[in-house]
Amino acid sequence: xxxxxxxxxxxxxxxxxxxxxxxxxxxxxxxxxxxxxxxxxxxxxxxxxxxxxxxxxxxxxxxxxxxxxxxxxxxxxxxxxxxxxxxxxxxxxxxxxxxxxxxxxxxxxxxxxxxxxxxxxxxxxxxxxxxxxxxxxxxxxxxxxxxxxxxxxxxxxxxxxxxxxxxxxxxxxxxxxxxxxxxxxxxxxxxxxxxxxxxxxxxxxxxxxxxxxxxxxxxxxxxxxxxxxxxxxxxxxxxxxxxxxxxxxxxxxxxxxxxxxxxxxxxxxxxxxxxxxxxxxxxxxxxxxxxxxxxxxxxxxxxxxxxxxxxxxxxxxxxxxxxxxxxxxxxxxxxxxxxxxxxxxxxxxxxxxxxxxxxxxxxxxxxxxxxxxxxxxxxxxxxxxxxxxxxxxxxxxxxxxxxxxxxxxxxxxxxxx
Amino acid sequence: xxxxxxxxxxxxxxxxxxxxxxxxxxxxxxxxxxxxxxxxxxxxxxxxxxxxxxxxxxxxxxxxxxxxxxxxxxxxxxxxxxxxxxxxxxxxxxxxxxxxxxxxxxxxxxxxxxxxxxxxxxxxxxxxxxxxxxxxxxxxxxxxxxxxxxxxxxxxxxxxxx
Numbered sequence: 330x331x332x333x334x335x336x337x338x339x340x341x342x343x344x345x346x347x348x349x350x351x352x353x354x355x356x357x358x359x360x361x362x363x364x365x366x367x368x369x370x371x372x373x374x375x376x377x378x379x380x381x382x383x384x385x386x387x388x389x390x391x392x393x394x395x396x397x398x399x400x401x402x403x404x405x406x407x408x409x410x411x412x413x414x415x416x417x418x419x420x421x422x423x424x425x426x427x428x429x430x431x432x433x434x435x436x437x438x439x440x441x442x443x444x445x446x447x448x449x450x451x452x453x454x455x456x457x458x459x460x461x462x463x464x465x466x467x468x469x470x471x472x473x474x475x476x477x478x479x480x481x482x483x484x485x486x487x488x489x490x491x492x493x494x495x496x497x498x499x500x501x502x503x504x505x506x507x508x509x510x511x512x513x514x515x516x517x518x519x520x521x522x523x524x525x526x527x528x529x530x531x532x533x534x535x536x537x538x539x540x541x542x543x544x545x546x547x548x549x550x551x552x553x554x555x556x557x558x559x560x561x562x563x564x565x566x567x568x569x570x571x572x573x574x575x576x577x578x579x580x581x582x583x584x585x586x587x588x589x590x591x592x593x594x595x596x597x598x599x600x601x602x603x604x605x606x607x608x609x610x611x612x613x614x615x616x617x618x619x620x621x622x623x624x625x626x627x628x629x630x631x632x633x634x635x636x637x638x639x640x641x642x643x644x645x646x647x648x649x650x651x652x653x654x655x656x657x658x659x660x661x662x663x664x665x666x667x668x669x670x671x672x673x674x675x676x677x678x679x680x681x682x683x684x685x686x687x688x689x690x691x692x693x694x695x696x697x698x699x700x701x702x703x704x705x706x707x708x709x710x711x712x713x714x715x716x717x718x719x720x721x722x723x724x725x726x727x728x729x730x731x732x733x734x735x736x737x738x739x740x741x742x743x744x745x746x
Numbered sequence: 747x748x749x750x751x752x753x754x755x756x757x758x759x760x761x762x763x764x765x766x767x768x769x770x771x772x773x774x775x776x777x778x779x780x781x782x783x784x785x786x787x788x789x790x791x792x793x794x795x796x797x798x799x800x801x802x803x804x805x806x807x808x809x810x811x812x813x814x815x816x817x818x819x820x821x822x823x824x825x826x827x828x829x830x831x832x833x834x835x836x837x838x839x840x841x842x843x844x845x846x847x848x849x850x851x852x853x854x855x856x857x858x859x860x861x862x863x864x865x866x867x868x869x870x871x872x873x874x875x876x877x878x879x880x881x882x883x884x885x886x887x888x889x890x891x892x893x894x895x896x897x898x899x900x901x902x903x904x905x906x907x908x
Binding site: 489 | 756761762764765767768769776778780781784785786787788789790791792793794812814817818819820849850851852853856857859865903904905907908
């Protein structure tokens with residue numbers, strides 16, 4: 330009788346379903362996974378170390394590039410941590426803008442997750458639909474910050490600029506004209522808030538479409554129900570946060586438990602799953618799309634009726650407006666001081682976390698009283714989730730590894746940092 | 747009873763047909779895609795694309811070599827050398843931007859006290875050799891000259907917010 334031994338194989342780092350540069354060393358027993366060993370570090374850029382050599386503000390741009398599908402949430406954690414150290418608090422309008430864009434980011438992230446997760450499991454159409462909606466939201470990003478993805482929009486003490494009153498419009502071309510052009514520009518005739526409101530009104534129908542395509546679909550259910558089950562106790566022990574934890578039935582959400590920004594004043598629900606399998610986590614994230622949409626609508630209403638400043642009036646932290654910088658000597662000095670040296674942060678340490686779409690994203694800063702962080706540590710939710718890979722895929726088939734990677738919503742930017 | 751109905755529903759492929767109805771519906775709706783590059787998606791006036799240097803309306807370059815952008819650049823993509831010109835003003839003799847390093851964060855534009863360095867709405871460019879990634883002062887000024895009208899209009903429109 331021939332000797333039977335387990336076969337070791339590489340999954341990734343260039344596998345299209347590995348969501349980036351994940352390398353999994355799988356020990357296979359036929360088609361069944363006996364052991365999974367994730368290897369990380371292929372996207373390591375040393376963000377934490379880089380931050381030690383730059384004034385605080387300059388690292389904001391690098392925070393976008395951590396979890397590169399939930400950009401503004403990363404910035405939010407970092408900026409909040411600095412604000413804690415400085416003892417400044419962003420004005421209420423800035424808090425609402427941040428809340429709104431955090432939720433836009435959540436929808437962006439969940440749509441990306443939904444599209445790629447479904448694509449990995451064989452549903453191509455959804456990917457195209459999800460990216461159609463992402464395009465609209467990236468236009469919001471661009472309108473407000475000037476970049477579609479890496480926004481660099483949040484600043485300690487507020488946000489960089491107020492929301493614009495106009496949206497860029499499609500121009501007439503050979504293919505888009507007349508009625509088609511009017512339709513393309515339908516949402517864009519007013520301000521950014523009008524655009525977001527139009528999107529938020531339309532979005533529930535889109536979510537319903539996604540649900541029609543997936544929720545009851547028998548193939549989808551076969552691929553996700555009962556795959557990668559995690560018990561609530563185990564989920565806590567493994568350090569899960571976000572939808573991974575809520576899928577197991579624990580209603581833990583920083584937006585409710587430790588409200589930051591404007592979340593305390595807003596009305597929304599926290600969806601939880603029951604079985605803790607891929608399907609439940611899918612349902613949780615789908616419901617989060619709806620809830621985020623609700624939050625966005627409330628923020629739009631508030632922002633419409635409450636104009637005001639979006640940065641603190643403290644020019645030791647926030648540069649003065651361009652006009653005043655050009656007119657006043659003192660403001661010019663502030664401007665030069667802030668863009669060369671930055672601001673001095675008092676000695677101490679601070680940890681601030683936000684409920685990023687993937688879970689708790691935190692920034693821990695140790696300051697030695699200079700203009701650069703002495704140490705920056707970033708708590709990435711994906712790292713804890715990936716650590717549980719072995720436990721989640723053990724005993725499942727090879728094809729289920731793809732489902733588990735998808736459900737963990739892995740992004741290597743934040744794991745490797 | 748519910749077991750029987752769910753069995754019948756499953757047998758009738760209802761959920762698959764529902765999904766197909768959505769996709770077939772889109773088959774007859776107008777397309778969302780655009781004919782790039784003949785047609786482009788609209789760009790915001792805050793767009794941060796390829797960097798450029800601007801001039802004053804009288805043709806004098808704006809940059810005064812204060813080196814704020816060099817200092818604020820997180821990626822250290824900007825290199826500036828300066829010298830006093832014959833008329834006594836301080837000007838750059840070298841203004842290099844390494845596009846491989848630039849992360850398009852827009853801090854340089856934010857820091858510039860004379861609105862000289864700006865992010866244009868150019869997002870599509872190419873180079874044929876590695877060395878071309880460093881764009882020099884004449885190239886930056888030429889780009890600024892070419893797009894001046896658009897740049898000025900965008901800055902004007904965004905002025906109340908900055």
